[in-house]
Ligand SMILES: [Fe+2]
């Protein structure tokens with residue numbers, strides 16, 4: 001069983017966004033496997049950089065949708081995205097100077113994605129479904 005098991009409670013109903021969420025879950029699993037293989041040390045920097053870039057792209061797409069339809073929850077949603085990006089950045093920096101705690105970061109990423117997708121993105125998804133019809 002993977003570290004971060006996909007399940008359909010993570011579906012928000014917009015295909016582009018759901019596909020990207022699956023990718024993010026896959027990337028967390030890849031990071032987890034890399035950390036295990038390295039005896040709980042940081043994964044290869046490219047893997048963290050890849051997650052950072054992909055998450056930034058994903059957030060940009062969600063934010064574009066929300067802006068296009070004047071989504072009322074935009075501000076708080078943006079703040080949550082920034083918290084995720086900040087955590088990944090801190091992790092990247094900590095890996096560079098060897099002060100990182102990969103297990104803690106992985107738990108954060110998995111917990112954040114689960115809570116954000118099921119608690120925040122789903123509401124956006126319902127709103128967008130109504131507006132994209
Ligand atoms: Fe989001």
Ligand SMILES: [Fe+2]
Nearest residue numbers: 021058062121
């Ligand atoms: Fe999302």
